[in-house]
Amino acid sequence: MTLLKRLTDKEATVGVIGLGYVGLPLAIAAAKSGYQVIGFDVDVTKVERLYAGTSYIEAVADTDLSLTRPSCAWTTDFAQIATCDVVVICVPTPLTQHREPDLSFVEDTARTIAAHLSADTLVVLESTTWPGTTDEVLKPLLAASGLALGQEIFVGYSPEREDPGNTSFRTQTIPKIIAGDGPQAQAMMEAFYGAVVETIVAVPSPTVAEAVKITENIFRSVNIALVNELKLIYDEMGIDVWDVIDGAATKPFGFMPFYPGPGLGGHCIPIDPFYLTWRARKFDVRTRFIELAGEINTNMPDHIVHRTREVLDRASGKGLNGSRVLLVGVAYKKNVSDMRESPAMRLMQLFSDAGAKVSFIDPHVPRIPPMREYGLYEGRQALDPDALEVGACDVVVIATDHDAIDYAALLTLGVPVVDTRNAIAKRGLPMKDVTKA
Known part of the structure; x- marks a missing residue:
C-alpha cells in the first residue's frame, strides 16, 4: 500500500517530535482524526505526565489525553521513528546570544530522523524559520539516510499557528498553510493535514510557506x-x-x-x-x-x-x-x-x-x-x-x-x-x- 493511500485511509502512523505548545496539540488532533500517533520528546518528565493522563499546557485538557489514549504512545525512544509513516518536527527555533538563528534543534532532530528513517515516509517541518530552511537545511540532512528524496522520502513544510490562551481557535480550526516539495509530497500533505484540520491552504513551495509564517509574525x-x-x-x-x-x-x-x-x-x-x-x-x-x-x-x-x-x-x-x-x-x-x-x-x-x-x-x-x-x-x-x-x-x-x-x-x-x-x-x-x- 502506498503512503498516499495509507494517509487517505488513516492507516498511517504519525510521529510528532517535540511535545510542547505546538507538538502536543497537533499529536492530539491527529489522534482525534483517526491516526495512530507516537509522540517523541527528550524530556522524560513530559512523557511520564502524558502517560499519567496529566497535561502540562492549557491547549490540551486531561480529558483530551484520556479520550485519545488508545491511539497515542509517548516515548523518548527515537528508534521508533522507523515505524512512522509521517514524521512532524515541532522543535524550538530560538536565537543565539548574538540574535542570529539557532537551528541546532532542527538540525539535531533531522539527523536523528535520518538515522532511523524508513522508505516511503513523509517528513514535515513545522518550526518557524527563515525562508529556504527546508530546501537548504532539512533536505540535505535527511538525504544522509541514503534514501532518495522525492522517491523514498517526501518533504513538506507547514507552519504552526498556535495562539496560547486563545479560546476561539484550536489546532483543528485554524486554517493550515501547507506545501510539499514536489507534486507527490504536496498530495501527501493535503491528505494528511486535510484529515487533521478543517481548512488547508496550499501554497506553491516550502519556501513560500516559510515566508508566510514569518510575514505573519513580522506584521x-x-x-x-x-x-x-x-x-x-x-x-x-x-x-x-x-x-x-x-x-x-x-x-x-x-x-x-x-x-x-x-x-x-x-x-x-x-x-x-x-x-x-x-x-x-x-x-x-x-x-x-x-x-x-x-x-x-x-x-x-x-x-x-x-x-x-x-x-x-x-x-x-x-x-x-x-x-x-x-x-x-x-x-x-x-x-x-x-x-x-x-x-x-x-x-x-x-x-x-x-x-x-x-x-x-x-x-x-x-x-x-x-x-x-x-x-x-x-x-x-x-x-x-x-x-x-x-x-x-x-x-x-x-x-x-x-x-x-x-x-x-x-x-x-x-x-x-x-x-x-x-x-x-x-x-x-x-x-x-x-x-x-
Whole structure:
C-alpha cells in the first residue's frame, strides 16, 4: 500500500517530535482524526505526565489525553521513528546570544530522523524559520539516510499557528498553510493535514510557506512597535493611547487595533523578525523597518522601569534602590502559563539591577520554571495574593493582565500602581494612584 493511500485511509502512523505548545496539540488532533500517533520528546518528565493522563499546557485538557489514549504512545525512544509513516518536527527555533538563528534543534532532530528513517515516509517541518530552511537545511540532512528524496522520502513544510490562551481557535480550526516539495509530497500533505484540520491552504513551495509564517509574525511585531511608539509620543502630550486606539478601532475598514505593552513575549514575535533580517543579509538587503520595530519593542521594559522610578520618586522620593516592587503577572500573555521570552522577566532583572526587591504574583505561574535565560530566578515562588496586606510593597507593576487577578484588591494596598496593560481602567476601577505606562 502506498503512503498516499495509507494517509487517505488513516492507516498511517504519525510521529510528532517535540511535545510542547505546538507538538502536543497537533499529536492530539491527529489522534482525534483517526491516526495512530507516537509522540517523541527528550524530556522524560513530559512523557511520564502524558502517560499519567496529566497535561502540562492549557491547549490540551486531561480529558483530551484520556479520550485519545488508545491511539497515542509517548516515548523518548527515537528508534521508533522507523515505524512512522509521517514524521512532524515541532522543535524550538530560538536565537543565539548574538540574535542570529539557532537551528541546532532542527538540525539535531533531522539527523536523528535520518538515522532511523524508513522508505516511503513523509517528513514535515513545522518550526518557524527563515525562508529556504527546508530546501537548504532539512533536505540535505535527511538525504544522509541514503534514501532518495522525492522517491523514498517526501518533504513538506507547514507552519504552526498556535495562539496560547486563545479560546476561539484550536489546532483543528485554524486554517493550515501547507506545501510539499514536489507534486507527490504536496498530495501527501493535503491528505494528511486535510484529515487533521478543517481548512488547508496550499501554497506553491516550502519556501513560500516559510515566508508566510514569518510575514505573519513580522506584521504583528511592527504594528505592536507602532503603538508602543505612539504610546510614548501621546504620553508626552497627555493623551491616553488606549482611548485613541479604541476610537480608531470603530472604523470599519483600513484599521486593525494593536495595543502597547511592556515588551514582546512568546515563541514567535520577539524572535522571528530576526530570522528574516539575518536571511536578508545573505542577499545584501537591508531590513530597516523590521529592525527598528525590534528595537522599539526590545526597549519597552526599560521605559517601564523608567516610569516606575518616576512614580516612586513622586510618591515617596525613594526611587527604585531599596524599594519593594510587586510584579503582577510573569507569563508572556494573559491567561496562560507560558513564560517563553516573557518581558516580565526582563522587568524583574532590570528592577533587581536597580536595587529593588522584586516579588510577584501570577495565578498561572506558581514558580519560575527553568528558562534559557534568567536562570538566577528559577524556582522563585509567587506570593499568595490573598496574604498581601497594606505595606507589603512600595509599588505594584502590572505586567500581564490575567483575568484571574483581583485588581480591586491591588488598589487596597495603598501604593502606586504602574499599569502596562490598561487592566485597571478596562475594569472600570478607580484610577487614583494608577499610572498607565
